[in-house]
Amino acid sequence: MEIAAGETVALRGGNGAGKTTLLRCLAAITHPTRGEVWWFGQPAYGDPALRRHVGMVAHESRLYPHLTLRENLLFAGRMYGIDHPAQRADQLLADVGLAEHAERLPTHVSRGMAQRVAVARALVHEPPILLLDEPFAGLDAEGQAWLTHTLVTMREAGCAICFTTHDEAQVDQLADRTWELRCGRLYELATVLPYDRPRRRELAHAA
Amino acid sequence: MAAFWWIVHKDLVSEFRSRRVWPAMLLLGIVVALVFSLQVELLAEQKQQIVGGLLWLSVFFAGAMVFDRSFAAERDEGCWDGLKLLPVSPGAVFLAKWTVNVLALAALESLLIPLFFVLSDLPLAAHAWQLALIAALASPGLAAVGTLVSGLATGGGKGGNGLVLVVLPLVIPVLLAAAECTRLAVAQQIDEAWWRWLQLLGVFAIVFITAGTLLFEYAIED
Numbered sequence: 309m310e311i312a313a314g315e316t317v318a319l320r321g322g323n324g325a326g327k328t329t330l331l332r333c334l335a336a337i338t339h340p341t342r343g344e345v346w347w348f349g350q351p352a353y354g355d356p357a358l359r360r361h362v363g364m365v366a367h368e369s370r371l372y373p374h375l376t377l378r379e380n381l382l383f384a385g386r387m388y389g390i391d392h393p394a395q396r397a398d399q400l401l402a403d404v405g406l407a408e409h410a411e412r413l414p415t416h417v418s419r420g421m422a423q424r425v426a427v428a429r430a431l432v433h434e435p436p437i438l439l440l441d442e443p444f445a446g447l448d449a450e451g452q453a454w455l456t457h458t459l460v461t462m463r464e465a466g467c468a469i470c471f472t473t474h475d476e477a478q479v480d481q482l483a484d485r486t487w488e489l490r491c492g493r494l495y496e497l498a499t500v501l502p503y504d505r506p507r508r509r510e511l512a513h514a515a
Numbered sequence: 516m517a518a519f520w521w522i523v524h525k526d527l528v529s530e531f532r533s534r535r536v537w538p539a540m541l542l543l544g545i546v547v548a549l550v551f552s553l554q555v556e557l558l559a560e561q562k563q564q565i566v567g568g569l570l571w572l573s574v575f576f577a578g579a580m581v582f583d584r585s586f587a588a589e590r591d592e593g594c595w596d597g598l599k600l601l602p603v604s605p606g607a608v609f610l611a612k613w614t615v616n617v618l619a620l621a622a623l624e625s626l627l628i629p630l631f632f633v634l635s636d637l638p639l640a641a642h643a644w645q646l647a648l649i650a651a652l653a654s655p656g657l658a659a660v661g662t663l664v665s666g667l668a669t670g671g672g673k674g675g676n677g678l679v680l681v682v683l684p685l686v687i688p689v690l691l692a693a694a695e696c697t698r699l700a701v702a703q704q705i706d707e708a709w710w711r712w713l714q715l716l717g718v719f720a721i722v723f724i725t726a727g728t729l730l731f732e733y734a735i736e737d
Contacts, residue, residue, distance in 0.1 A: 337599050339736060359602040368593030374529040386521045387601045414592070429597075 309487075309494065313436065316459065316469040318479040320497075321489030327472040328367065330489065331439050334470065335364045347437060360388060363430035365440040369422040370429065371414040377401065377425050378410040381432055388433035400428040404454065419446045427455060431462075438462060440471035444478060456481065518603040522611035527618070529588055536584040537619060544577035544627045552634035562635045567697030570631045571690045574624060575657065579679045581619040582661030585612050586669040595669055599735070609662060609731035613724065616658035624650045637701060645700035645709075652716035653693040659723035660685045667734040689723075692716045 311317050321327045332338040334345055336352040336359070345352040347361050371380045378397050385393025401407045404424040406417075414422050423446040430438065438459075444452050459482055463469055473479060479486055486497040530537060551569045589595040598608065628646055632639040639646075664682050692715045699709040 332596070335600060337596050356604045357602045359600055362600065364600055366593055366596060368596075370593045370597035372525065372529060372588060372594055373591055374532045374588070375525065379528075383521060383525055384601075387518055387603060389517070389602070 311437075311468045311470055313466045313468050314463055315484050316463050316471070316482050318483035318486045319470055319472045319489065320474070320479070320486060321472075325489040326492070327489055328441050330494070331364070331366075331441050331470065331472065335362055335439050337364075360433060361435055362437045362439065363433065363435035364438075365427050365430045365443045367441055367445075369414060369426040371422060371425060373413060373415050376411045376413055377406060377417065377421075380414065380425065381429055384429045384432045390433050393432075396432055400432060401425075403458075404428050405450070420448055420451055423447055424451055424454075427458070431458070436467055438467050438469045438471075440469070442472050442474075444473065444475065518601070519607045519611045519614075522603075522608060523614050526585070526588070526612070526615045530615075533588075535587075536581055537622065540577045540580045540619065540623055541626055543580060544573050544623050545630065547573040547576060548627055548630050548634065552631065559636065563637065563701045564698060566631055566635045566637060566701060567694040568690075570627060570697060571653070571693045573627055573631070574620065574653075575683070575686065575690060576679070577623055577627070578616075578620050578657060578661065579682060581616055581623075582658070582665045582682065583668075583678045585616055585662060586665050590669055605732035605735060606728040609666065609727050610724075612666070613655075613658050613662045613727065616662050617654050620654040620658055621650070624654065641703075642700045645705065646697065648713065649693055649696045649700065649716065652713060652720055653689055653696075656689040656716065656720040656723045657686055659720070659727045660689075663723075663727040663731060663734060666731055669735070689716065689719050692719065 319327050319330065329338060333340045334352075336345055339353065347358055350358060352358065371377070372383070375383060378401060381397035381400055382393050385396050390396055398407070398410070401410050404427070406421055406424060409417055409421065414425070417425075423443075427440075427443060430440070440459075443455060447455060456478075459469060459471075463482075469482075471478075471482070488495045488497055548569075551573065586595070589598055628650065629639055632642075661678075661682050664678060664685070668678060668681075692712050696709060696712045696716065699705070699712070
């Protein structure tokens, strides 16, 4: 299984199929029982410095509840060692439309606002690999439009993106390829002609 | 190196704002000290014999709250996975958490040691530098074990249930050495035996900190 630079892959599957687990393996948070994950030709579980290649948006916001929205982004920026983390945090908050809420705690903002900041946090270091687990969940129309625009922009900049979704419209709009997890097997879907039934090509399966 | 300091800063800021752990830890330490001291009526000589053991037991039980909570904030909202995504070595994460725990124990001991001596009617000033030295060597060892076990519990997806039961057997050498050092200091027996117990505390601290730094990566592996 490969995702090339500038390519977007949509990962689909039913509840409990293993989409989140697969993303966690790709992010090197979870060790797979079999197989390996490589980023740009290097093993993902080696040097921690390689994690600068990856940004991830998960189900949870991963925001520290006692740091403000700005401080959460600032902490992430400092940990990734980016230049001028304060300016980057302010810029991202403005991009997601939350500049005026910068000094609020994550517990004092809505789920959708926290999700926007979570996305911003994943982008703080401009990673070349972006993994997103149902990133549109909880976002309003404006937020979804912003995220779609951001993902398109990142794809055009050469970012390799993999996101999970149950929404066909998002797949059609964003994905170059589609993977599907079904019964422990990973398939790549290909629709040969309009209105044909999708054909599945098995990529891998887990024991 | 910078990542280490930013994690320490983040944890201290979070604790200062939430005040979830340190106040409860200090209160528990005070309650334990009061219960031990007021319920046990002993002669002055007998108090000298047991004050060390009671003090360090109090530090341990109150400090266990801190060890458990040192990763509690990371368990909230998936922050633990967020921390594992960052380009920082597990050893640096361990040392940062350990540093915060050492600071917490230092705050606890700065309150409990004078309290125990006042309640035991023992002269604190006469033993101040010895007690400071004992605390400076015992706290790192206690904090190292507590941090490692707490990280292991967090990596296993479990909370702090039973943390004390796991940590206590591992820190018995530290508690024994600290208690014996304290007893000898109170009895004004700063002799070769005292220095040997003190060296033992130092060795435990080095061993546990090194082991924690090297093993933390495997403790948190998912």
